[in-house]
Amino acid sequence: MAGGNGELKLVGEWASPFVTRVKLLLHIKGLSYEYVEEDLRNKSELLLSSNPVHKSVPVLIHDGKPICESQIILQYIDEVYASTGPSLLPADPYERAVARFWTAYIDDKIATPWDRLFRAKTDEERAEAMKQLFTAVEALEGGFKESSKGKDFFGGDSVGYLDIIVGSLVSWVKATSVLAGAELINAAKMPLLAAWMERFCELDAAKAILQDVDALVEHGRMLMAKNAARASK
Amino acid sequence: MEGKEENASEAAPLKLLGSWASSYTHRVQLALRLKGLEFEYAEEDLANKSDELLRLNPVYKKVPVLVHGGRALPESVIILQYLDDAWPERRPLLPADAFDRALARFWCHFADDKLGPAVGAVFTSTGEEQEAAVRQVHENLALVEAELREGAFKGRRFFGGDEVGLLDVVLGCGSYWLAVFEEVTGVRLVDADAFPLFHAWLRDFEALDEVRETIPAVDRLLEYARGVRHMLLGLAGAGGAGGAGADAPSSTAADAPTASPPPAAATATAADIAVDI
Numbered sequence: 374m375a376g377g378n379g380e381l382k383l384v385g386e387w388a389s390p391f392v393t394r395v396k397l398l399l400h401i402k403g404l405s406y407e408y409v410e411e412d413l414r415n416k417s418e419l420l421l422s423s424n425p426v427h428k429s430v431p432v433l434i435h436d437g438k439p440i441c442e443s444q445i446i447l448q449y450i451d452e453v454y455a456s457t458g459p460s461l462l463p464a465d466p467y468e469r470a471v472a473r474f475w476t477a478y479i480d481d482k483i484a485t486p487w488d489r490l491f492r493a494k495t496d497e498e499r500a501e502a503m504k505q506l507f508t509a510v511e512a513l514e515g516g517f518k519e520s521s522k523g524k525d526f527f528g529g530d531s532v533g534y535l536d537i538i539v540g541s542l543v544s545w546v547k548a549t550s551v552l553a554g555a556e557l558i559n560a561a562k563m564p565l566l567a568a569w570m571e572r573f574c575e576l577d578a579a580k581a582i583l584q585d586v587d588a589l590v591e592h593g594r595m596l597m598a599k600n601a602a603r604a605s606k
Numbered sequence: 607m608e609g610k611e612e613n614a615s616e617a618a619p620l621k622l623l624g625s626w627a628s629s630y631t632h633r634v635q636l637a638l639r640l641k642g643l644e645f646e647y648a649e650e651d652l653a654n655k656s657d658e659l660l661r662l663n664p665v666y667k668k669v670p671v672l673v674h675g676g677r678a679l680p681e682s683v684i685i686l687q688y689l690d691d692a693w694p695e696r697r698p699l700l701p702a703d704a705f706d707r708a709l710a711r712f713w714c715h716f717a718d719d720k721l722g723p724a725v726g727a728v729f730t731s732t733g734e735e736q737e738a739a740v741r742q743v744h745e746n747l748a749l750v751e752a753e754l755r756e757g758a759f760k761g762r763r764f765f766g767g768d769e770v771g772l773l774d775v776v777l778g779c780g781s782y783w784l785a786v787f788e789e790v791t792g793v794r795l796v797d798a799d800a801f802p803l804f805h806a807w808l809r810d811f812e813a814l815d816e817v818r819e820t821i822p823a824v825d826r827l828l829e830y831a832r833g834v835r836h837m838l839l840g841l842a843g844a845g846g847a848g849g850a851g852a853d854a855p856s857s858t859a860a861d862a863p864t865a866s867p868p869p870a871a872a873t874a875t876a877a878d879i880a881v882d883i
Contacts, residue, residue, distance in 0.1 A: 426716065435705075438705055440708045441712055442711075442715060445711045445712055445715070446708075448707075448708070449704055449705070449707070452707070466688055466691035466692040467674075467692075469687070469691055470679050470684050470685075470688045473681075473684045473687065474680065474681060474684055477681060477684065478665065
């Protein structure tokens with residue numbers, strides 16, 4: 374690698390849970406990096422040139438080379454900095470597959486209606502997205518059981534890949550619960566996940582990185598109002 | 607994922623549940639062959655899924671599912687990475703360098719998230735909607751072509767280098783639908799002049815022994831695709847291909863065996879193959 378001095382730069386946006394994932398891991402690994410906050414309505418040359426295909430955050434730039442997409446970034450950091458701090462993905466091949474499975478589930482089945490919820494143009498659309506989101510989240514209780522095997526975290530005794538993936542969503546879970554008027558991770562229906570969430574929030578990394586819930590509630594309200602207003606033109 | 611917890615040693619038997627026309631299934635079959643791993647294959651009727659499949663993949667209820675030492679793994683790209691993790695000494699699919707691995711994973715996700723659905727949209731649509739889908743396919747192919755020409759994969763015979771790797775398997779098992787869809791829908795998708803490197807790569811990929819063993823014969827794929835498209839157009843009420851009732855594929859396929867999904871399952875079946883690439 375030419376001229377590599379190990380410089381890390383993270384291009385992100387404060388509200389994005391995908392960016393939160395990377396920040397959480399960098400914190401857990403004790404890695405220092407330069408952070409660049411993007412205004413997604415006015416994307417920087419840096420973002421457009423380092424992620425020309427999707428033009429989205431997060432992008433990790435390591436020694437000038439861009440790595441895109443949160444899952445890919447997490448695995449990259451885990452592999453490159455394997456000897457720095459704790460390892461993220463389990464060592465066992467099957468457990469790795471389980472971690473990847475639930476990540477794919479979250480990014481597909483949960484993220485999609487969640488996104489739709491905020492982009493909905495009508496009350497009906499919003500209600501439908503809400504219903505799908507709540508249903509999709511329920512499966513995570515089983516995912517936690519399978520992954521944790523009775524221990525405190527998805528990763529077992531200590532924080533692992535899935536803890537970061539799901540953990541990155543916690544502030545949004547709380548904000549959405551406020552906006553929906555109902556707990557997205559309902560302690561009665563999902564006791565294991567609810568308990569995990571409290572535990573996760575006690576971690577130093579969570580306290581340092583997770584977004585302020587009130588700020589997300591306001592941000593969420595703004596998004597919903599903006600998309601509903603567009604529709605009524 | 608379902609399955610008993612057993613130690614899945616390398617010697618434990620492998621079983622693959624799949625569907626003959628599913629490119630996601632082909633990915634796993636190809637990877638197993640490339641790694642020289644023996645496996646039992648069980649064909650699933652996607653219109654009538656087995657209890658075994660529903661038990662092993664309760665979340666998605668889809669093929670492929672790989673069963674190893676009693677444990678089930680769904681989702682083709684997850685299965686492919688599992689094979690690398692479990693048999694690291696056998697013909698690795700992912701490159702050794704972390705940055706190259708990130709690139710391979712990025713373009714695999716692109717194939718499944720952008721290119722595949724665009725190709726599927728061409729197949730399931732007509733008229734202006736189809737024209738827009740074709741433009742989308744071309745834009746996506748142009749991005750891949752650019753990486754072959756001057757980007758991440760410049761100068762390589764395969765995406766994996768001199769030998770096929772993860773991205774070749776993911777992109778390749780599905781790219782054969784391009785020619786089939788061109789034939790069935792009459793639209794031009796992969797112009798050898800517009801995408802010379804992609805075209806050359808696909809030709810080299812399809813010439814490999816393991817690939818020829820895995821991909822079904824073109825006429826079976828054509829017959830199947832014609833049947834599904836006919837059904838889709840019939841269901842949509844479009845005049846389209848003959849406009850016959852939704853219970854029979856086109857007459858040329860009347861004598862041929864298999865590949866005649868019942869109307870109710872047509873859309874589901876189309877979704878299983880139409881988003882493949």
